[in-house]
Amino acid sequence: MRFLPAWKYQMNGVKWPLIIYYIVIASLLVLMGVSLSIVQGRDRITVGGLEMASMIFIFVAGLNSYKPVFFMMSANGISRRTMFVSFLAMLGVVAAGMALVDTLYGIGMKMAGDYRTMFEQLYGRAANAPAWIPGGFEWRLCSYLVAGMAGYLITILYYRMNKAVKLLVSIGVPILVLFVWPAADLTWFNGATIRAVGWLIEWASGLSSGNPYIGVMSNIVLTALLGALCYLALRRAPIKTKTS
């Protein structure tokens, strides 16, 4: 397995976006700090939830990690299996790195002002409570893994669909989720299915019990599931370009 060059290539793909992302976050922080202290005349910062931004970032990174990488590696004699394994390794390193940075960021911000991480908002555990630092880190790591894997899966599925199916899914899925399902739910189930899904999400994420480790476990299972689907979709993906 020619893993190392493949992994290096995967890492190279996210290197600059990652640097830019944190530069933007840092600039926003400075900007908000300055403007808040001017407007309100105090040094307390009341923003939170960097985790959501990081999840979106890593989701987009997952979306962009498939086609160009698949083409480049195919041109250089790398198998799909190695491609996938190198993506996993990249995602793991990036998710762990971001979770670490975001955890440290949360601790720092908590000490500086009234900052509430998403983790704290959801589970009510303060970022600088020593007992919950590892838990927060693990929760972030696993959330990021799910986000990255979901992005990767969506882009592979889109790649594998032909034009007609792609169009159908692009229009059909949002209509189904946003209109058909709620309408059907209201008409026939009196809102029961939506409540059930809501309950499932609250239970699986550990919100109902207030235990973030249930969320961590669920995310691990979800990551494995999405990963398996990714590999199934990837393992027989042919090269498709405009000219062929």
Added chain:
Amino acid sequence: MSRIEVKNVTKKFGAVTALDDVSVTIEENKIYGLLGRNGAGKSTLLSIITNRVFPTSGEVLIDGEPVLENDRVLGKVYCMSEQPLYPESMRIKEVFKWTREFYPDMDMDYALALADKFALSTRKRLKSLSTGYTSIYKIIVALACNAPVLLLDEPVLGLDANFRDVFYRELIARYSEQPRTVVISTHLIEEAADVVEHVLIINNGRIILDDSTQNVLAAGCTVTGPAALVDEYVAGRRVLGSDTLGGIKSVYLLGLPDAPAPAGVELSRMKLQSLFIHLTNA
């Protein structure tokens, strides 16, 4: 070691059969010409050999190992294709750098020297390159990467005569220094004819000719003369085609007749290109 065995490979795209039970062995350290008309299946065959698309049935072995998802075997092959597989925003020097990551035997000095020879600035991004230069950067990577198997799909696409000349000379020079297995697929047959040692002609998804260039050239001939005499002379031979101009008829044969030509009938050799045209016209 770098021998390719294609075993009973069939590839269907929906209702279209691109390759129809193709079996062929590509011997190591020879230069092969893979000739075929547009859509004959050349690129599909090369894509299957490099695990880029999967055969509907059959398999490909390199040095006895299946290529299917096999990094070690795939790493012995560099396939230059028309498909735009490299990221458009990449610079030439980055292409070289990554090639060396994936093919550790790559000769960077040679790549840079060759870029110089082709007047290609390594600072350029791929999206800014013309068709000719898009072929050129891939040629450079192919020649410099030192893979034991080179598959070159339309390597001279968009190249002017001078650069085609440079390409063939460099290819021969590299090959003489370090023999390797080379497959060139091209439309410009006459230029490649003297370079290739072995000819594969593919037509409608089937290999219709698989022989050494020397044998192929020895077998193809044109018989010209008065129609009646010519017809009598070539009776029972494999006739590929014929032309008539006035009362003079030219017949294209594969396999020379045993008897000497009667007076008034002339025999001449056919160039590879004419042979190809007559073989694939049917």
Added chain:
Amino acid sequence: MEVDFSADVPIFLQVAEMIENAVLSGALQEDEQAPSTTEISVRCKINPATALKGITKLVDEGVLYKKRGLGMYVAKGARQKILEKRQRQFYEKYMQPLLHEAKKLELSYEQLAEMLRRGYTP
């Protein structure tokens, strides 16, 4: 050395002939180093195996010989050998087609002889 190979003669024979011509004209002297297979194949844009075949033929005929580790050299007496061989081939290679064409054009023996006299200045 831009060579346009014709289709009628196998290329390896044309390669051998090209070197023979160089020896005949004195461009390649006896005991001088002959071009290598690589040089020939690169400059004529032909497969190295073809070039090697041409060289091997000349070695077999005693026109070239191999100096271990140094390459191919023109043998002593090579020019004389080539000269004799070409003279032997002259009738078949040049006279026969000439006569063939002359007959087609209904030229008489006397007309042919006259042309020979006109053109030949030793």
